[in-house]
Amino acid sequence: MATETVATFESSLDELGVGLTRTDPEGFDDALAAILDEPAVGVPLRIDGVSLDDVPVTVDPTLAELRAARTGVTPVGTAVATYGTLAIESSPAGDEPVSLFPERHVAVVREEDIVWGLDEAFARLDEAFDAGRDSVVFATGVSATADMGSMVEGVHGPTAVHVVVVES
Amino acid sequence: MSAETRRERAAHIRQLLDTEGENVHADATHINEARYDAAAEFEAYEELRTEAREIKADAIERLPELIDQVTDAVESNGGQVYLADDAADANRYIEEVAGDADSLVKSKSMTTEEIEVNDSLEAAGVDVHETDLGEWVLQVADESPSHIVGPAMHKSREGIAELFNERFDPDDPLETAEELTAFARDWLGERIRDADVGMTGANFVLAESGSIVLVTNEGNARKCAVAPDTHVAVAGVEKLVPSIRELQPFVELIARAATGQSIAQYVTTLSPPVETPALDFDDPDTPLSEAGIGGGGDGGGSDGNDDREFHLVLLDNGRSAMREDDQLRETLYCIRCGACANSCANFQHVGGHAFGGETYTGGIATGWEAGVHGQDSAAEFNDLCTGCSRCVNACPVKIDIPWINTVVRDRINRGVGDASDASDAPEFDFLVEGLTPDEEPGGLTPRKRFFGNFPTFAKLGSATAPVSNWLAGTGPSRALLERFLGIDRRRDLPQFERETLVEWFESRGGSRVAAADADREAVLYPDVYTNHVHTERGKAAVRVLEALGVAVRVPDVASSGRAPLSQGMFATAERHAHDADADLAEHIDAGRDVVVIEPSDLAMFAGEYEKFLPEKSAERLAESSYEAIEYVYGLLENGAERAALRRGDGERVAYHSHCQQRTLGLEAHTVAVLEGCDYDVLTSETECCGMAGSFGYKQEYYELSMDVGSDLEAQFTTDDARDRTVVASGTSCCEQLDALLERTSRHPVQLLDPARER
Ligand code: SF4
Numbered sequence: 001m002a003t004e005t006v007a008t009f010e011s012s013l014d015e016l017g018v019g020l021t022r023t024d025p026e027g028f029d030d031a032l033a034a035i036l037d038e039p040a041v042g043v044p045l046r047i048d049g050v051s052l053d054d055v056p057v058t059v060d061p062t063l064a065e066l067r068a069a070r071t072g073v074t075p076v077g078t079a080v081a082t083y084g085t086l087a088i089e090s091s092p093a094g095d096e097p098v099s100l101f102p103e104r105h106v107a108v109v110r111e112e113d114i115v116w117g118l119d120e121a122f123a124r125l126d127e128a129f130d131a132g133r134d135s136v137v138f139a140t141g142v143s144a145t146a147d148m149g150s151m152v153e154g155v156h157g158p159t160a161v162h163v164v165v166v167e168s
Numbered sequence: 169m170s171a172e173t174r175r176e177r178a179a180h181i182r183q184l185l186d187t188e189g190e191n192v193h194a195d196a197t198h199i200n201e202a203r204y205d206a207a208a209e210f211e212a213y214e215e216l217r218t219e220a221r222e223i224k225a226d227a228i229e230r231l232p233e234l235i236d237q238v239t240d241a242v243e244s245n246g247g248q249v250y251l252a253d254d255a256a257d258a259n260r261y262i263e264e265v266a267g268d269a270d271s272l273v274k275s276k277s278m279t280t281e282e283i284e285v286n287d288s289l290e291a292a293g294v295d296v297h298e299t300d301l302g303e304w305v306l307q308v309a310d311e312s313p314s315h316i317v318g319p320a321m322h323k324s325r326e327g328i329a330e331l332f333n334e335r336f337d338p339d340d341p342l343e344t345a346e347e348l349t350a351f352a353r354d355w356l357g358e359r360i361r362d363a364d365v366g367m368t369g370a371n372f373v374l375a376e377s378g379s380i381v382l383v384t385n386e387g388n389a390r391k392c393a394v395a396p397d398t399h400v401a402v403a404g405v406e407k408l409v410p411s412i413r414e415l416q417p418f419v420e421l422i423a424r425a426a427t428g429q430s431i432a433q434y435v436t437t438l439s440p441p442v443e444t445p446a447l448d449f450d451d452p453d454t455p456l457s458e459a460g461i462g463g464g465g466d467g468g469g470s471d472g473n474d475d476r477e478f479h480l481v482l483l484d485n486g487r488s489a490m491r492e493d494d495q496l497r498e499t500l501y502c503i504r505c506g507a508c509a510n511s512c513a514n515f516q517h518v519g520g521h522a523f524g525g526e527t528y529t530g531g532i533a534t535g536w537e538a539g540v541h542g543q544d545s546a547a548e549f550n551d552l553c554t555g556c557s558r559c560v561n562a563c564p565v566k567i568d569i570p571w572i573n574t575v576v577r578d579r580i581n582r583g584v585g586d587a588s589d590a591s592d593a594p595e596f597d598f599l600v601e602g603l604t605p606d607e608e609p610g611g612l613t614p615r616k617r618f619f620g621n622f623p624t625f626a627k628l629g630s631a632t633a634p635v636s637n638w639l640a641g642t643g644p645s646r647a648l649l650e651r652f653l654g655i656d657r658r659r660d661l662p663q664f665e666r667e668t669l670v671e672w673f674e675s676r677g678g679s680r681v682a683a684a685d686a687d688r689e690a691v692l693y694p695d696v697y698t699n700h701v702h703t704e705r706g707k708a709a710v711r712v713l714e715a716l717g718v719a720v721r722v723p724d725v726a727s728s729g730r731a732p733l734s735q736g737m738f739a740t741a742e743r744h745a746h747d748a749d750a751d752l753a754e755h756i757d758a759g760r761d762v763v764v765i766e767p768s769d770l771a772m773f774a775g776e777y778e779k780f781l782p783e784k785s786a787e788r789l790a791e792s793s794y795e796a797i798e799y800v801y802g803l804l805e806n807g808a809e810r811a812a813l814r815r816g817d818g819e820r821v822a823y824h825s826h827c828q829q830r831t832l833g834l835e836a837h838t839v840a841v842l843e844g845c846d847y848d849v850l851t852s853e854t855e856c857c858g859m860a861g862s863f864g865y866k867q868e869y870y871e872l873s874m875d876v877g878s879d880l881e882a883q884f885t886t887d888d889a890r891d892r893t894v895v896a897s898g899t900s901c902c903e904q905l906d907a908l909l910e911r912t913s914r915h916p917v918q919l920l921d922p923a924r925e926r
Contacts, residue, residue: 062452062453062456063452063459083430092445092457094457122415129377134439135440135443135444137436138431138435138437140433145349145386146195148305148345149328154349155352155385156391157433
């Protein structure tokens, strides 16, 4: 993975007001714990070498737990460096609500899943569609509205987003 | 339009200017600026516009096929597709789906506004809650949207706070945008949890996979789509694109065009029923994984209680007929970004409630309203389009919006027309009609006849000047003009010259540069205004061209057809086009260039003529025509002597280009030439002077026209601009500037005129 891609990703996120933490599988648990606001809920990460087993995150939460959670942790299948966009898949585990309802979304992405531009992201999406994974959200920054007279962040979606990049 | 109707319309516009104008102006101009920046920063913009247009054109062409395909795809995913003929049909189906639901949450959708689904559901006993904050504000206020993207753009924060405080009586009165947003989020969050059904629109529908694409910033569409177990998406059939492979250009374009963002916060592609667990808030203690998943079958996950229901309602409501209609078809390419509204000077000032039909507002609304609600609904506001063409480059799918407006205007003329107007002044109608043997239907209003046949009146005006000028200036004639033609008496009328430009040129003995000695020969196109009213700029142009070694001709050529075109008088405009082309063809054949002073005429040659003339003729004329200063620029670039022109010696000028000239990308030439000749140029940031020809003369629009002009006035009266010579390229711009400022304006070619007095 070109370091330029990660650097660009980082500065795109920076512009969006989204933080980024880099770690490797060994350091993952500590890194994640450091940025969680508890209570936290999550879905299985589907990333080799890391899991939510040893962090204070309730996996497969009930609705009550989802509602009470301040942080939601999900994996991200693809991230787009130039826009700082995160592709969140829809899964039976609940990636969509877990990334959407709590005020803070922590997105975990493998370094090699950060692509340069929307072209590459769409090429991957095309493949995913062929494989039957055809529901995905491209999320960029936090939810926002200007409907009340000036720009306010955090409307129906999260107020804060933080990305954890897992280097291999 | 009777004098009474005109007065009412004027009063309505004045009231909107006072109440909503300020908020709309702040937002629309701000977003418009952001759009410019976003486009400028994005290299692929133009290329993607072309691509997006091609995809849309192809999809609309293959629409029946795509409808079949999406039906199969959604059904095999486990959902249902319903093709609704019209609003009633769609509402009937939606009501059936809602069944005994108590409540429904909605994400903003113009298509559901179009069918007024809220009213229909409420009548069936379903509580409907809009969840887009702007849309919700309107629901609470019981108002209609004033903008496609920012429906509550016309409301101020203070107004919203007052509304909420009164309506919800919170413990602590709400004041800031943060407080209002937080309140709305909590209130709506509860409604989303309680809802039995979620309803969304769809920005795009992918035929191959049966996916719907939702583009939002707030996240409410995502919640409406996945929180309740039943999801109804309502989309016009025109939203279909073939597959995920065609989606990218739109994702790159839509937010840039709509709000100037590079990408929207959430671009959601769902292929429902989705695998996301349905959230049953009555059962808070079951883990999500057991809460039941989508009906797709291959979803894996839990025990697969097929909890989710999905219905895609594809709405026709006139769209099939639009597809068959060669002139309205392009409307179906619209991706509802609202850029046409934001770029439109009239819209920026008066807002969508003056500009809107039953549902849609802004530039493209004429096409939509004519297509889905019928011509009457479009007629009401079609007039507000001055044809300035600022929206043409704003549209991400390159729809020729002013053309659609003009087409509908022609159809309105030919339909019932404005019968009240004709019967209002039968004698006068007869008089105007007698003077102007045009091809138009009898019901055409006298005013349209007058403006549309302006070239004929101009001939008469010159022939009878100065009597005509004196007559047009007297109180009684102005009163008559106002009463019968609705020409506002506050507006100065053009003063006709007794000797036309063509006559002057002939009497001076033709060109001072012989064709045999010249590298180039040019025909200076004597447009109506230059020939009859502003002959000075024509004379200056002749001298400038000659100074640069060009042999000039000023033949008597038919008028371009711009005047009748802007009144929607197609048949007359078409005749003019044929005549002008015939007159110019021999010159072009002889290798002469056509130099045009009036930008709106050049725009006609470069654009609209392709609709009237055989392709080859239109192309040839377009390729041989140049805007006057663009031509000077070319001559100088090719080695003509700049020293032959009148130099500026640092003279400070304030320059306002012309809307259509800008659309054609020709503003920079004038600036470059003036600067090259040592003028100190300040260019106007405001793009539109607000006049655009006949529009500014009309009694009911006079105030709006002046209000739009106030931006330009403000810029040209700052400390830096106050003492500058005012220069403008278009006739109507000059007229408006003369009304706004104390200094008189002139055409840039007059500055360069070697005979100009120091
Ligand atoms: S042509 Fe001008 S006036 Fe007409 S809709 Fe477009 S921007 Fe508005």
